[in-house]
Amino acid sequence: MLEVRDLSKSFGGLKAVDRASLDVRQGEIVGLIGPNGAGKTTLFAAIAGFHVPDSGRVAFEGRDITGLPPHRICAAGMVRTFQITQPFAKISVRQNIMVGAYLHTADRRLAAREAEAVAQTVGMTDQLDQLGADLTVAGRKRLELARALATGPRLLLLDEVMAGLNPTEIVEIVGVIKGIRDAGITILLIEHVMQAVTSLAERVYVLNQGRMIAEGTPAAIADDPQVIEAYLGHGAAKVLRA
Amino acid sequence: MSRTALLCLAALAAALVYPLLVPNYLVNVGMLMLFTAFLGQSWNLAGGYAGQTSFGHVVFFGVGAYTSTILQVTYGWNPWLAWPIAMLAGGAVGWMIAVLSFRAGLRGSYFALITLAFAEVFRILANSVPFTRGGLGMLIKADQRPENFQFKDPIWIYYLALALCVISLLIAWQIARGRFGARLVAIRENEDAARALGIDVFAEKVKVLTLSGAMCAAGGTFYAQKYLYIDPSIAFGVDKSVEMLLVTMVGGAGTIFGPLIGSVALTVINEATRGLASVVPALKNVQPLSLVVYGVMLVLIVARLPDGLMGLFRRRPRHA
Numbered sequence: 001m002l003e004v005r006d007l008s009k010s011f012g013g014l015k016a017v018d019r020a021s022l023d024v025r026q027g028e029i030v031g032l033i034g035p036n037g038a039g040k041t042t043l044f045a046a047i048a049g050f051h052v053p054d055s056g057r058v059a060f061e062g063r064d065i066t067g068l069p070p071h072r073i074c075a076a077g078m079v080r081t082f083q084i085t086q087p088f089a090k091i092s093v094r095q096n097i098m099v100g101a102y103l104h105t106a107d108r109r110l111a112a113r114e115a116e117a118v119a120q121t122v123g124m125t126d127q128l129d130q131l132g133a134d135l136t137v138a139g140r141k142r143l144e145l146a147r148a149l150a151t152g153p154r155l156l157l158l159d160e161v162m163a164g165l166n167p168t169e170i171v172e173i174v175g176v177i178k179g180i181r182d183a184g185i186t187i188l189l190i191e192h193v194m195q196a197v198t199s200l201a202e203r204v205y206v207l208n209q210g211r212m213i214a215e216g217t218p219a220a221i222a223d224d225p226q227v228i229e230a231y232l233g234h235g236a237a238k239v240l241r242a
Numbered sequence: 243m244s245r246t247a248l249l250c251l252a253a254l255a256a257a258l259v260y261p262l263l264v265p266n267y268l269v270n271v272g273m274l275m276l277f278t279a280f281l282g283q284s285w286n287l288a289g290g291y292a293g294q295t296s297f298g299h300v301v302f303f304g305v306g307a308y309t310s311t312i313l314q315v316t317y318g319w320n321p322w323l324a325w326p327i328a329m330l331a332g333g334a335v336g337w338m339i340a341v342l343s344f345r346a347g348l349r350g351s352y353f354a355l356i357t358l359a360f361a362e363v364f365r366i367l368a369n370s371v372p373f374t375r376g377g378l379g380m381l382i383k384a385d386q387r388p389e390n391f392q393f394k395d396p397i398w399i400y401y402l403a404l405a406l407c408v409i410s411l412l413i414a415w416q417i418a419r420g421r422f423g424a425r426l427v428a429i430r431e432n433e434d435a436a437r438a439l440g441i442d443v444f445a446e447k448v449k450v451l452t453l454s455g456a457m458c459a460a461g462g463t464f465y466a467q468k469y470l471y472i473d474p475s476i477a478f479g480v481d482k483s484v485e486m487l488l489v490t491m492v493g494g495a496g497t498i499f500g501p502l503i504g505s506v507a508l509t510v511i512n513e514a515t516r517g518l519a520s521v522v523p524a525l526k527n528v529q530p531l532s533l534v535v536y537g538v539m540l541v542l543i544v545a546r547l548p549d550g551l552m553g554l555f556r557r558r559p560r561h562a
Contacts, residue, residue, distance in 0.1 A: 070440075071437055079440070087431075090496075091431065095424065102421045108420055132431075147435075148438070150439075
């Protein structure tokens with residue numbers, strides 16, 4: 001469904017993403033993990049059209065979308081959320097979600113109905129009339145999810161939807177994400193927290209210093225010495241094994 | 243019927259009866275108030291809803307005023323026919339400024355400054371090219387017949403201003419409740435999020451500035467027909483830009499009634515200070531006193547009521 005090949009992106013002299021490749025197949029939940037500053041968000045931004053990659057190729061459902069602007073990619077059926085939540089602060093949650101729903105309908109009533117349906121999916125029905133600015137961190141994360149869902153995507157790119165949430169909230173949002181997948185939407189998610197990924201993703205990619213260093217099931221990844229070293233430092237794998 | 247709808251009808255009825263009850267001087271004051279609300283609304287679409295603050299909106303006003311006046315004076319057009327052409331010209335200039343500045347990625351204060359620069363460029367051009375007759379300005383021959391877009395009785399120009407104001411309110415209402423308005427607000431609140439959600443930010447911004455430019459240009463023609471004279475500093479002066487921005491900010495940017503409320507408030511202040519200055523001798527030398535009050539008011543509003551006077555009426559967002 002999503003095919004990323006040898007994608008590179010630098011900022012000045014810094015290679016944020018260095019020839020990274022990944023595949024997402026229909027119906028999967030795929031995780032993308034890596035230590036801080038590994039280039040996860042940059043890779044996401046390059047996939048979703050926010051950065052034009054220096055080289056490499058991104059294909060979505062067989063169509064080359066490299067370098068297309070974000071709104072075209074969104075219209076094609078792939079939408080991202082932001083790690084740093086970006087609610088439309090001065091309008092209600094309902095209106096926030098309607099902006100997403102307006103992608104495929106110009107009808108106000110229809111958009112409002114869809115917003116309500118999506119709000120139910122992510123568990124925001126009680127907050128529909130709150131202002132975007134008045135939401136808690138957990139509420140904002142849900143709103144990010146809701147707005148993206150309202151655009152009717154087939155592939156959802158989630159950038160750290162669990163960061164900053166407490167354990168109860170994480171359990172809740174994991175349930176929401178599973179529900180979304182069960183509704184037929186494929187998901188690629190970035191997580192900093194390994195634990196969150198293992199409970200969700202069937203396959204995990206590990207990015208370190210811009211390079212893809214491993215790919216596999218969460219269990220296999222957790223045992224991979226390269227991954228352990230990426231997180232804990234050089235020699236850590238040996239220490240752990242001993 | 244909702245309370246808002248009833249209030250609107252009552253206000254409209256009052257506005258219709260008002261000129262029949264007051265002397266000509268006050269009819270004129272009312273006319274200017276409605277007209278300023280109309281211009282403010284054109285600013286509000288781009289500056290209020292879409293958040294593209296412009297310091298040079300007068301450029302559209304001036305283009306409209308000059309287009310219809312040149313067509314009329316130089317080429318003998320009927321001003322009613324020249325009116326839509328003036329709007330087209332204003333829309334075209336809006337489109338051009340939008341494409342140039344948004345293509346270059348200008349946002350926020352940079353966009354505001356570039357609009358100011360455009361207005362100045364147009365002012366200087368109007369001062370120097372032959373077909374505007376430079377600094378001499380252009381005089382429209384007085385011929386007070388309705389088919390000539392000139393009226394003997396000020397009541398008609400008042401009703402025309404009222405019509406413009408009502409139309410501008412309907413346009414704002416229609417935009418605000420629909421998809422276009424939702425997209426503009428999304429762009430104002432967060433451009434990146436808007437893009438992620440499939441909004442073609444560039445196209446929407448160009449669209450709104452084109453519309454805003456056409457509306458404002460319609461005001462330019464109206465003004466020229468009322469005063470029968472324009473020159474570069476009237477048509478492209480900073481004052482009008484400030485006025486449009488001020489009434490909208492005071493009333494409430496990004497609200498349907500903001501420009502109208504702001505225009506009412508500023509008109510009342512204007513008349514009150516003028517009255518005060520004529521009564522209190524010490525204030526005679528503070529000219530114009532209204533500007534001092536405007537200034538204080540703007541500071542207070544920005545500091546205390548960021549949503550303008552409308553913020554007093556509406557604490558919660560209205561549901562779609």
